[in-house]
Amino acid sequence: MKPSLVLKMGQQLTMTPQLQQAIRLLQLSTLDLQQEIQEALDSNPMLEREEDGDDFDNSDPMAEGTETVASETAPKQESYDEPTPAAENLEDGDWGERIPNELPVDTAWEDIYQTSASSLPSNDDDEWDFTSRTSAGVSLQSHLLWQLNLSPMSDTDRLIGETLIDCINDQGYLEESLEEILDSFDPELEIELDEIEVVLHRIQQFEPSGVGARDLRECLLLQLRQPAQPTPWLEQARYLIENHLEVLASRDYSLLMRRMKIKEDELRQVIELIQSLNPRPGSQIETSEPEYVVPDVIVRKHNERWLVELNQDAIPRLRVNAQYAGFVKRADSSADNTFMRNQLQEARWFIKSLLSRNETLMKVATQIVEHQKGFLEYGDEAMKPLVLHDIAEAVGMHESTISRVTTQKYMHTPRGIYELKYFFSSHVSTSEGGECSSTAIRAIIKKLVAAENQKKPLSDSKIAGLLEAQGIQVARRTVAKYRESLGIAPSSERKRLI
Structure with missing residues (x-):
């Protein structure tokens, strides 16, 4: 069989860049999509964010002439020539005074001049909490080192303390033995085991209570060592932890009552005191930054009907910049005009991909609410079985598309915020x-x-x-x-x- 040239005609599915972009935007969460939109706004001058009060053009972004339809609202020029109210206050108020050449010793700026910090709540305000206004978490090691630096001790003891803190895990327990820690030091320092144990006892007095313990028994005893106020059944709780912790773990309460010679009601109060302790004291220190969930869909009941709507506050609305789009000349093939034409086309594709994402999300969310009305009315016990295939048939899409649109997307309901995948179950x-x-x-x-x-x-x-x-x-x-x-x-x- 000799080789020959044959001409064939056929069809095949090709992943165009526009389709790839639409699929990628479809599976992004709300926070990731906001970051993607911001990157598109920074890189493409043809895109602009719609501000509140602007006239928004709802025409097809892919249609020809989109750039001229919205050209009636040109970017506003801001003037900085007129004095602002803040500038007037600077001229008329105390801020206009000259700074004296010399100030009394230990004088703070706020003692003489007004600052913007004066609007912040004072430290005397009980409702003001600094930790509630900080988003970055603090590790347990940094929290212990902060307390160590405030403790008066010699340089050698401080070195021992830093080494001990490095050996404390996230749960608050000392992972290494004192002998292993002693071997890690330079012999020329002439550090003894008793010195390490003394410093460890100092660290065990730090917050959170129970930190630096070598086992569970020691951790619980440290928390019972110095109660904040007189506590009943304290001695019995210490005795139980020191001698019968294994029996308590096996929940053999009758044996505990015989060994401790107490009644059932008294044992219950002792166990309640022990259960109020924290077996993992290091977990009290938040080491990770808080994660916020922004719902993509809002479901509410109105006139005995369940209404589904997109969260418009979560996703900013975009449009083509009318002024820049008006600079594009159709017959011009220069490099600058070609660049602007390509940027205009990419802006149109991006806006259309966002519209397609919102439409698909709306269709899927509407079908989920239609299938799970019982859950919205009565709770989890009324949840109906639902799989991706059911929603795919209802909206006329592939199951992979439904899987993408339900990943990391959240629905706000009167019963709380749920991920869309929560409504699917066998x-x-x-x-x-x-x-x-x-x-x-x-x-x-x-x-x-x-x-x-x-x-x-x-x-x-x-x-x-x-x-x-x-x-x-x-x-x-x-x-x-x-x-x-x-x-x-x-x-x-x-x-x-x-």
Whole structure:
């Protein structure tokens, strides 16, 4: 068979740059999309943000002449010649006074001149909290080093303290033994084991209480060492932790009552005091920055109907800059005109991709609300089974598109803010031939555990039996999986004294 040239005609799907951009914008979260929009505004002069009060053109951004339709609102020129009210105050008020050549010793600027900081709440204001106005977290090590620097000690002890703090993990426990820490020092320093232990005792007095402990027993005892106020059952709690902590972990309360020679009500109060302690004191220090969730869709009920609308405050509206678009000449092929023409086309593509994203998100959210009206009315127990295929068929899109549009997108409902993927769940067959959502089963398990007898908590087999009595056929291992996903401990660890 000799080679030959053959001409064929066929069709194939090609991922154009415009389609790739639309898909990429579709799967971005609101915060990521805001950053993407800001980068587009910084790089493309043809794009501008619509400010409040501006006349916005709702015509098709891909249509020809878009740049001339909105050209009637040209950018405003700001004048800096007229004096502002602040400048007038500077001329007439105390700020216009000259700074004296010499000031009294220990004089602060605020003692003589007004500052913008005077508008801030004073330190005497009980409602003002500095930590609530700071977004950056503080690590446990930096918090301990700050306290160490405030403690009077020698240079050698400070070096030992810094080494000990480096060996404390995020939970607040000392990971290395004192012997290993001693071996890490230079022998020429002539540091002894007793010195390290003394410095460790100093660190164990720092906040948070219980930090620097070598095990759980020592951590709990440190927190009971210096209570802020007289505490009943303090001695009994110390005795229990020192001698019978393993028995308490096994929840053998009858053995504890015999060994400590106390009654059940007294043991319950001792255990309540121990449970008020923090076994992980380092977790009190917030080390990560707070993460904020901005809902993409808002759902509300009006006149017995559920309304779905996009969160317009989360995504800024864009348009083509009319003044710059008017500079583009159709017949000009110069480099500058070609650059502006390309930027104009990219701006149109970007705006169309944003409109397509909003339309797709609106369609998917509307169908989710249509399927999950029971959840909005009655809660998790009324959640219906829902998979991506159901929404894909309803809106006429592929399942991959539905997966992208529901990733990191949030819906604000009267019951709270939920990720769109929360409304999707598998189903379990019922005895009547129907289906029950796994989310509804989790809600029922949580309700059963909350109402159980704490002296005799429900086992997984018992919960499975109670679900079967309601017509829900669930195996014991499935109940255990749902229970673990809810963060509910096994029955042996939920046993309590009433």
